Amino acid sequence: MSIILLIEQALNGLQFGVMLFLMAAGLTLIFGVMGLINLAHGSLYMVGAFAAAATAAATGSFLLALVASLVFAAFAGVIVETVVIRRLYDRDHLDQVLATFALVLMFSEGTRWAFGSFPLFLDKPEWLSGTVMLPFGIEYSLYRLTIILVGLAVAAGLFWMIARTRIGIRIRAGENDREMIAALGVNISMLYTLVFALGAALAGFAGALIGAIQSVQVGMGEPVLILAFVVIVIGGIGSIKGAFVGAILVGMTDTLGRQLLPMFFGLFMEPAAATSTGASLASMAIYLLMAGVLLFRPKGLFGGA
């Protein structure tokens, strides 16, 4: 296999990983700060993608579409948090799973109601289509490269916010001891809404960026949601750093696995069997990775204690 193809696939894996991080960051923050397991996070991803597709169709501007994805997803997040999620913080995980599963049903069918079952299309803008030449003669999609860079920038911004700003300090304090920071005069319920909206905005943003590569349709959030779960389980729930490492690991494993495993089996099997065996194993690879990590670190790579 050519080394160029390998690098190209590695870049695709990185792009996938960076997008997974945007999803997983919100999930892990929400779990870390509020102790809530949120299945509806995939729905917020979908809301972002639909908002972007509808805005792009109405205005023709991709940048406006991205802004819309952030705004609408954050807005949906605020509504969901204040109406439903807020009542779940003191409940056990079973109630949280069920209530947010109910939200997923409502979001999915509601969107189908509003937009129909056919996928919408969100085109990447002209100024981002085409390819760029990278060093060593690698040709790569400009849009995917942009996604990687934007995603990394958002990740850096998030790390900076958590580590350096007052709001970040409060979020970290909230993870450690919520009674104490409430006693110190921080409006804890406002903080919770804010964290939820932040996670929702990140998810919606990821939905819009990916929506331009894939199609925008009902149910697009669930596969990503489950991958994001795998990511935060590998990384350690509540850890942003873990989410980042986990996301890149999962993105790389999945993308490279799909490319390399069929080739690997091709070395000693006939082509058809090699392709099907390789593809089947590749689809399981990240779960095997997760099982492997948990065997040695039951709390994930960066999980506490």
Next chain:
Amino acid sequence: MKRETLLNLGLMAALLAFPLWAYQADEPFLITLTTRAVIFAIAGVGLNFALGFGGLVSFGHAAFFGLGGYAMGILAYHAQTYTPLMEAPFLIEGTKSMPVIWLVAVVISAITALAVGALSLRTTGVYFIMITLAFAQMFYYFANSWPTYGGEDGLSIYIRNDFPGLNTMDPIQFYMICYVILALVLGFVWAAARSPFGLMLGAARQNEERVQAVGQTPYRLYLVAFTISGAITGLAGALFADLNRFVSPTMFAWNMSGEIMIFVILGGVGRVFGPVAGAALFILLEHMLGGLSEFWHVYLGAILLGVVLFARGGLYGLIAGREVAHD
């Protein structure tokens, strides 16, 4: 008699009377609908064994449901095409015999539940929920990408499998098979919940340290419970596949795990007969809301949300009172 016992008896009587009435009235569709409810009830009773009695929130029981389904699908497929399942090292042929298929479904799901449980039970809380979910997804994607047995299109079985002395294609006869299995499973779970093992399991759910202090290993109790739970749900999967004469990866899908969980919650967690009430209610809602609107999942979601937020304890909690049976 306690209200819960009355409710149990009423429920089982209704599940017997309704299909017989439908048979008299020549409404085979209603019999099939009730068969679905009974099979879902078995799946729910299986999950409830881990969730209600052991406190193990498994979000991946679709894995066992699907495995049971595929056990039926694969065996019947080979019988239908007259091809052996395996030739070396020894010959395994497909079969159309229900009891054999059930046995295979139970054994395969039990072994898988043992392996999945052994790994997943190293973790607790949210990790456990997500890991069981992820394992089920693993099976889902595997079934999707494995072309031998239909891949994402699934497998069709043209004729329902055989049970000695019965015509299984007759809806009411197939219903009676499912009903008897449900009754047997309920009897088993009822006895297990009152056995020393069941009591110890309940104790471990409430306080692991104390159980350890009297010399028991919670991990081992949980693992046994999880294995039994998976085996029962696998059996339900085999029946479900036989009902539809079709298996597809959707049996492994995460919505399936969610739905099995809904049966348990709607009925009442930790009540032996809870999932039966839950599954019956679910099918009833599906039938009624489905007639109301194409987008009935919106209403289902709203009702589920209402139950979780305001009516904890499900149907049994509402009717029989909250703390009667358990704890």
